[in-house]
Amino acid sequence: MSVKKGLIFGLLFGFLALGYIAMQRATPAHKEERIYKAIKVYSPYQLEKRMGGLTIINTQTGDKEKPSAAEVLHRLDELDKEWGKSHLRVDGSDLLILGENNQTIVKIFIQGEKEREFLRSFYGI
Numbered sequence: 001m002s003v004k005k006g007l008i009f010g011l012l013f014g015f016l017a018l019g020y021i022a023m024q025r026a027t028p029a030h031k032e033e034r035i036y037k038a039i040k041v042y043s044p045y046q047l048e049k050r051m052g053g054l055t056i057i058n059t060q061t062g063d064k065e066k067p068s069a070a071e072v073l074h075r076l077d078e079l080d081k082e083w084g085k086s087h088l089r090v091d092g093s094d095l096l097i098l099g100e101n102n103q104t105i106v107k108i109f110i111q112g113e114k115e116r117e118f119l120r121s122f123y124g125i
Helices: 003-026 033-040 072-087 113-123
Strands: 045-050 053-058 088-091 094-098 104-109
Touching: 033 094, 033 104, 033 113, 045 072, 053 072, 072 088, 072 094, 072 113, 088 113
Parallel strands: none
Antiparallel strands: 045 053, 088 094, 094 104
């Protein structure tokens, strides 16, 4: 193989590697679908479509955040984690969702160790 071909293949491989790394950074954290959907119903943060992209709205206060398109899902995850630390509690095999005055709004059954591990790693509870 000549030096030119080696250089072309090297550059091609470098660009592919950089593209793969960029895609991995841009994707949000993996979530256990069943329990995340059940929790998301009670989360005050919602996404709203707008002409310039997506806006994160706090439904309790009406505050809006307009992060860039690359950051919107990561920022939504950060806000959900913050909210979850103060409003979620594990009690045995149940997940309790708490209101503003620490009253229990709903109990969600934790079905398996994967869901328990997701709660530990994502919400820190």
